[in-house]
Amino acid sequence: MSTISRRLILLCATLSLAACVVYEPMPVAQPSLQQRYERSWDAATQAMLDQGVTVVAQDRASGTIRGQRGNTTVTAIVEARPDDRIQVTFNAKGDDGALAQRVSDSYDRRMGR
Secondary structure, eight states, X not given: OOHHHHHHHHHHHHHHHHTOOOOOOOOOOOOOXXXXXXXXXXXXXXXXXXXXXXXXXXXXXTTEEXXXXXXXXXXXXXXXXXXXXXXXXXXXXXSOXXXXXXXXXXXXXXXXX
């Protein structure tokens, strides 16, 4: 291959790189703390229903959801943490101690975890 051909190929390759464009990614708006709280609240409520727990009381001000299944009482506590995270905990008292874990697993599925 001649020197002129090599230079022509090199020139074409160099010019083709100039035509490449790299776009900046679009910034994605993060959900607000209130939106994340509402999503967690709804997921906690639905997780209890998934496991056959009847929701008997909800108090958003205190972040407490109470439910009953048979002789077992389930409590979910949804709270906004100082570091802008949402923490959800489940407790069960009664005959079915494993119910809290099953509700927690349902919650995780609903949250996409």
